[in-house]
Amino acid sequence: MSNSSFEITMPKVDLNYTSAKTPVHSDPNPEAKPLPKVTIDGKAYEFKPGDTIMQVAERYNLHEDIPRYCYHPGMPIAGTCRMCTVEVEKAPKLMTSCSTPAGDGMVVHTRSEKVLKSRNGVMDFLLANHPLDCPVCDKAGECELQDYTFEYGPQESNFKEEKRVFKEATTKKLSDKVTLNMNRCVHCERCVRFTDDVTKTNDLVMLNRGWHKELAATDEKVGLTNDYQGCLTDFCPVGALTFNDFRFEKRVWFLDKKPSLCDGCSKGCNIEVHHDKEIVQRYMPIYNEKVNGHWMCDEGRLSYHTYADADRIVSPLVHDQASGRLASTNWETASQVVNAKVKSATKTLVVLGTDATTEEGMLVKGAFANRAEVKYHSGFGDNKALDHLLRQSDKTPNTNGLKAIGLSPLAPTDINGNDLVIVIRQGRARLPKVEGQDVILVGVYSREEIETLKTSNVRVHAVLPSLATIEKDGSFTNCDGHTQSFTAAVTHRGKSLAMPRILAALVGEKR
Amino acid sequence: MGTINVSRKYTLAQKIYLYYIIKGMLINLKRFFRGLFLQENWTIQYPEQRREYSQRFRGAHFISVDKNKTENCTACFLCETVCPAECIHIIAEERPEDENTYGVWKEKKPASFDIDLLRCCFCGFCEEACPKDAIKLSRDYEMSVATRDEAIFDLNHLKREVKGRG
Numbered sequence: 001m002s003n004s005s006f007e008i009t010m011p012k013v014d015l016n017y018t019s020a021k022t023p024v025h026s027d028p029n030p031e032a033k034p035l036p037k038v039t040i041d042g043k044a045y046e047f048k049p050g051d052t053i054m055q056v057a058e059r060y061n062l063h064e065d066i067p068r069y070c071y072h073p074g075m076p077i078a079g080t081c082r083m084c085t086v087e088v089e090k091a092p093k094l095m096t097s098c099s100t101p102a103g104d105g106m107v108v109h110t111r112s113e114k115v116l117k118s119r120n121g122v123m124d125f126l127l128a129n130h131p132l133d134c135p136v137c138d139k140a141g142e143c144e145l146q147d148y149t150f151e152y153g154p155q156e157s158n159f160k161e162e163k164r165v166f167k168e169a170t171t172k173k174l175s176d177k178v179t180l181n182m183n184r185c186v187h188c189e190r191c192v193r194f195t196d197d198v199t200k201t202n203d204l205v206m207l208n209r210g211w212h213k214e215l216a217a218t219d220e221k222v223g224l225t226n227d228y229q230g231c232l233t234d235f236c237p238v239g240a241l242t243f244n245d246f247r248f249e250k251r252v253w254f255l256d257k258k259p260s261l262c263d264g265c266s267k268g269c270n271i272e273v274h275h276d277k278e279i280v281q282r283y284m285p286i287y288n289e290k291v292n293g294h295w296m297c298d299e300g301r302l303s304y305h306t307y308a309d310a311d312r313i314v315s316p317l318v319h320d321q322a323s324g325r326l327a328s329t330n331w332e333t334a335s336q337v338v339n340a341k342v343k344s345a346t347k348t349l350v351v352l353g354t355d356a357t358t359e360e361g362m363l364v365k366g367a368f369a370n371r372a373e374v375k376y377h378s379g380f381g382d383n384k385a386l387d388h389l390l391r392q393s394d395k396t397p398n399t400n401g402l403k404a405i406g407l408s409p410l411a412p413t414d415i416n417g418n419d420l421v422i423v424i425r426q427g428r429a430r431l432p433k434v435e436g437q438d439v440i441l442v443g444v445y446s447r448e449e450i451e452t453l454k455t456s457n458v459r460v461h462a463v464l465p466s467l468a469t470i471e472k473d474g475s476f477t478n479c480d481g482h483t484q485s486f487t488a489a490v491t492h493r494g495k496s497l498a499m500p501r502i503l504a505a506l507v508g509e510k511r
Numbered sequence: 512m513g514t515i516n517v518s519r520k521y522t523l524a525q526k527i528y529l530y531y532i533i534k535g536m537l538i539n540l541k542r543f544f545r546g547l548f549l550q551e552n553w554t555i556q557y558p559e560q561r562r563e564y565s566q567r568f569r570g571a572h573f574i575s576v577d578k579n580k581t582e583n584c585t586a587c588f589l590c591e592t593v594c595p596a597e598c599i600h601i602i603a604e605e606r607p608e609d610e611n612t613y614g615v616w617k618e619k620k621p622a623s624f625d626i627d628l629l630r631c632c633f634c635g636f637c638e639e640a641c642p643k644d645a646i647k648l649s650r651d652y653e654m655s656v657a658t659r660d661e662a663i664f665d666l667n668h669l670k671r672e673v674k675g676r677g
Contacts, residue, residue: 135587135642136619170615181615248603248619251588 021073021287023059024048036104041065041111052077053097053108054084065110067119067148069126069188069237071098073287074294076197081188082122083148087112094118116152123153129164130238131183139239141252145186166214174204174217175224177244177298178232185240187213191232198295199389201226215240227391230301231294234284245302246282255281258489261476263355263397263428263469264300266383267390268478271296273304273470273489280304280470280490291482297391306427307468311447314494317463326450326460331497335505338440338462342506345420345438348372351410353429353443354396357474358483360499361402364424367503372422375410376402379430383479392479396429397469401477420461422506424499426468434458442502444468464505465496472498569633569648572626574669581613582670584645586621590637598630599637624666628654 024046026034035046038056047056057066058073069081079099086097089107094115097108109115126145134140169182187206192215195203203224207214217223224232233243255274262269262283269292271283283304285296306312316334317326342348350372352364361376368374376399383394410432415421421437427444431453441450441463453460471492475485497505524530545551555562575583586603604622611618637646646669656662 131615133616135589136585136616140587171618183615248586248605251592253592254588 020048020055020289021058021061036102038102038104039107041109047102051102053086053088053095053100053102053106056102057097057110062110066097067144067152068098069144069186070190072190072193072235072294074198075190075193078189078193081126081186083119083126085115085118085122086110087115119148119152120154123149124158126186127153127157128159128161129183130186131163133184137181137184137239138242138247138252139184139236143239144237164211169214169216173223173244174241175229177229178224179242179244179247180215181240181242182214184238185215186238188237190235190237191215191241194228194232194235195226198231199226199228227297227299227387228295228389230296230298231285235294243282243301250276250281257284259286259486260470260489261397261484261486262296262300262303263426263476264297264303264395265390265392266394266397266399266479267292267392268397268476268482268484269296269300269390270484271300275490278490278493280308291478291480291484292390295390297389299391304470306446307444307470309446312494313445313447313450313463313465314492314496316465316495317450319459319461326454326463331495331505334462334464335508338464338506339508341420341438341440341461342371342422343508345418347418348420348422349415349418350374350422350424351415351432352376352402352407353423353425354378354394354399354402355426355428355469356402356424356499357398357469357472357476358401358405359474360424361398361405361407363499363503365405365407367507371507373414374407375414376407377410377429377432379432394479397478398476400479400481401475401483404477424466426466440464440506442466442506444496464502465494466502467492467496467498471496564650564652566650568650568652569635569638571628571649571651571654572631572637572664572669573647573649573671574624574645574666575647576670579612580670581617582621582624582645582666583643584621584624584641585617585619585643586624587619587642589640589642590646593636593640595634595636596630596632598627600625600627621666624669626664626669628656628662628664629659 024035026032026046036049037044037046038053040053040057040062045056045060047059051059054066054068054071057063066084066086068084070078071084077099079096082096084097085094087109088095088100127149130145134143134146137143140146164183166182169180172180172182174180189206192204192206195201203218203226205216205218207216230243233241254276256276257272257274260271260273262271270286270288272286273280274282274284283296283301285292285294287294315328316331318329318334318337320327348371350364350368352361352374354376356364365374378394378396378399380394380396383392383399385391386393415432415434415437418437420440421434422440422442423431423434425431425443431449435458438459438461440461443466445463445465450460450463470489473487475483477483577583586601588601588603591599591601601624602622603619606618606620633648635648638648
C-alpha cells in the first residue's frame with residue numbers, strides 16, 4: 001500500500017489537554033497579532049488557539065450555561081454524553097462544545113430553542129434506565145443528573161418499559177473504599193478515563209456494549225488499587241460510585257463547606273472541609289492549578305479521622321504523683337504545674353513537629369529564645385514524591401516553612417543531656433525517641449499514643465492539647481515552595497487552646 | 512415599680528352584688544334543665560364515649576412496615592429536612608448484607624428514628640415529604656405521657672403493622 005493517496009494530516013494546533021480557568025487577554029502592543037475571539041450568547045470572548053468551545057466557557061466562568069457529564073476539566077475529552085451540545089451558526093447540526101475547537105469569529109448559542117430541545121432529549125434517554133432512587137442514594141443533593149433534570153429534563157418519561165437492572169453490580173464493593181451501583185450509571189466514562197490518563201493505573205474498564213455496557217474492575221480479584229479512589233466518587237455525576245467512608249453518614253444538603261488545607265503530607269492540597277454542626281464529615285479537593293489540580297489522595301481524604309477521633313485528648317492532663325497516672329485537670333492547674341517544671345529545669349529542649357504552622361514556629365522560637373533550644377522534627381526523613389501525581393513521602397505539611405524561619409532539624413544526639421523535653425506536635429509528625437527525660441507534650445494526641453509512651457517508660461509530665469490544622473489559622477509552605485495560608489474551617493469544641501496561650505502557660509508570660 | 516390604684520365606678524346593681532349572682536345561677540339552671548329534659552348535652556362521658564374526628568385529623572405518628580415487619584423507611588432524611596419544628600432525629604446505617612433480602616432499595620435503614628412529640632406541631636409535612644410512604648400521621652390523639660422522656664417516640668414505638676390509615 002505504498003502508493004496509497006490516503007493521508008491523515010494532524011491539525012496545526014493541538015487541542016489543549018486540560019482546561020485553564022483563567023481568562024486570556026491580547027497583547028496590548030498594536031503590532032502583535034490579536035488573540036482570536038468567539039461569540040458566546042452575544043458576547044465576544046478572547047481565547048488561546050487550541051481551546052474548545054467548552055474550554056473558552058470554562059475560562060470565563062460560563063460553566064453553568066453548558067451542562068456536561070463526560071467532560072471534566074482535568075481529563076481528556078471524550079464527547080460521549082452529548083449533553084454539552086450548542087448551536088453554532090452556519091453549522092448544519094448541533095456541535096458538542098467539549099470537543100469542537102473554537103474558531104475565530106464563531107457565533108455560539110448555548111440556550112437556543114434547538115439546544116434546549118436536544119438537552120431535553122438527551123436527559124430523557126439518560127433517565128430511561130436510571131432507577132430514580134434519590135432517597136437512598138448518597139449523591140442526592142450534589143448530583144448532576146438531578147440538577148440537570150430540574151433545569152433541562154423532561155417532566156415525564158416517554159418510556160414505559162421496565163428499567164434495566166444489573167443484578168450482580170447493584171451494590172458491589174470495588175475496593176474497601178468505593179462501592180459501585182451500576183443501575184445508576186449514565187456511562188460517562190469519567191472514571192475509566194481517570195484511571196487511564198490521570199493515575200495511569202488502568203483499574204477500570206467498560207465491559208460489553210450498548211444495553212449491557214457495564215463498569216468493572218480490570219482484574220476482579222484485585223479490584224481498585226489506585227491511591228486516588230476518592231476522586232472517582234467526587235466527579236461521578238450520579239451516585240454510581242460512592243465513597244464508603246461517607247456512605248450513608250450524612251445527606252449533603254446539611255453540610256457546611258469551608259476551605260482549608262490538607263495536612264496529610266508536604267503537598268498541601270487545597271480542600272473543602274464539609275462539616276455539620278462542627279463535626280467533620282469529609283474532605284473534598286478544590287481546584288488549584290499550581291498545587292493539586294483537581295485531585296487529592298485517599299490518605300489525605302481520610303486524614304480528618306485523626307482530628308475527629310473520639311480518643312483525641314481535648315483536655316489538659318497532668319501527671320498525678322499519688323496514683324502515678326495522667327489525670328485530667330483544668331488549665332489553671334496545668335499551667336501552674338508546667339510553668340514550675342519549665343522554670344526548675346536546667347536544660348530544656350523544644351522539639352517542634354513539622355506539622356506546626358509557620359506562625360506557630362515563629363511564636364515558639366520567640367518564646368524560648370533565651371530559655372531553650374528549638375529544633376524541628378518530622379520523623380519521615382527527606383521528602384520525595386511517591387508517584388507522578390501528588391503523594392509525598394514526608395507526611396508532615398510544613399517542613400519547608402520551618403526551615404525557612406531558621407530552625408534546624410533534630411539530630412538523634414540532641415536529646416541526650418537535657419532534663420526536660422517539650423514536644424510540640426499536631427498529630428502528623430512522628431514522636432521523637434525520648435528516654436530518661438521528663439516530657440511535656442503539646443498538641444494533638446490520641447489516648448493510644450499516650451498509652452504507648454507510658455508503656456515504653458517515658459515520663460510524661462503533662463499533656464497540653466492544642467488546635468488542629470482545620471481548627472486554626474496559619475500558613476504552610478509545601479514541598480514545591482508554595483506558601484499557602486488558611487483560616488479555621490471548624491470551631492474546636494473541646495478544651496484545647498491555641499498556641500499563643502499554651503506558650504504563655506509554659507513560659508509564664510502573657511503573649 | 513410604683514403601684515397604681517384604679518378606682519372603678521360601680522352601678523347600684525353591681526354594688527348590691529346579689530343581682531348578678533342570681534342572673535348567673537339562672538343561666539346554669541336553664542342549661543341544667545335543658546340537658547335534663549331536652550337531652551341537650553355539650554359534654555361527653557370521655558373514656559366510654561368518644562368524639563368523631565375528621566378522616567383527615569393528624570395525630571400520633573407511625574412508620575409503616577411491610578409483610579416481614581421491616582420498616583419502609585430508608586433514612587433519606589427528607590422528613591428531618593422539611594420538619595419546621597426540628598423534632599425528627601435520624602441516624603442512618605447500612606442494612607447488614609445477610610439480613611437484606613430486598614436488594615438495593617432497602618440497603619439503607621434508620622439506626623435510630625426519634626420523634627420528639629413535645630416539639631412536634633403536627634403539620635404533616637413529614638408525611639407529605641416521605642417518598643416511601645413510611646412516616647404517616649394516624650388519627651390517634653391519645654398521647655399523654657408522664658415524663659418528658661416518654662414523649663420521644665423511638666423506632667420500635669413508631670413501627671407497627673398498619674391496616675388502612677390509622
